[in-house]
Amino acid sequence: MGVKTVTAKQIEVQRIVDALSKAIAQHRLPPGMRLIEAQIVDALQANRNHVQVALQRLAMQKIVSIEPNRGAMVAQPSAREAREIFTARRAIERAIVESITPQTMRKHRQRIAQHMESERKATGSTDRRAIVRELSDFHLMLGEICGNSVLADLLANLMVRSSLIVALYQRNDHPPCASDEHQDIVTALEEGDQGRAVAVMIEHLDELEGQLALEEPAPPEVNLKQALADL
Ligand SMILES: [Zn+2]
DSSP states (O other): OOOOOOOHHHHHHHHHHHHHHHHHHTTSSOTTOEEOHHHHHHHHTOOHHHHHHHHHHHHHTTSEEEETTTEEEEOOOOHHHHHHHHHHHHHHHHHHHHTOOHHHHHHTHHHHHHHHHHHHHHHTSSOHHHHHHHHHHHHHHHHHHTSOHHHHHHHHHHHHHHHHHHHHHBOSSSOSSOHHHHHHHHHHHHTTOHHHHHHHHHHHHHHHHHTBOOOOOOOOOOOHHHHHTTO
């Protein structure tokens, strides 16, 4: 049994997947936007076959949808899917926070401090794209430092999909996260108070979900008998 080698094709497909995921997460490509292969080939200087494989992979991750005869487009998660994603985030991010010890925090002290600094800078600015990126990077950073790559991968997928949800359902123009809650989570983790870190994280995610307008359109309440009376 040899070591499984990563082929040049796999690396190239991953590059395309990463570029598209990032553009979608940063709202450069909005939900529902058509993803025309030839344009991606051009923009990313990629091979058409690699682009097709990348789009199929993103479709499996529910970040892109591929419809017969219409091709690929950026996914448009339904309100129901949005709620399911938040339920999944509560479970995954609880597990992530629970696996971060004060030692983990010390080991990654520099990276965490750097992130908190650039997050503060972004939220103090009017650069909405930077705000969205930094706030989302906080969650991804916790996933990466927690030491469980399965949790990190699951969260990375959920974060791109969350970004689609925010683009579709955010009620107001508020940034999707409050930065002081992030700081509270960091402080609790540094102090080894995972119970409090989990509580703040869950409350934070509840609040984010609460900022979304996730009502399914109500079925019209029409009384058939009245509607057809007096014609
Ligand atoms: Zn947040």
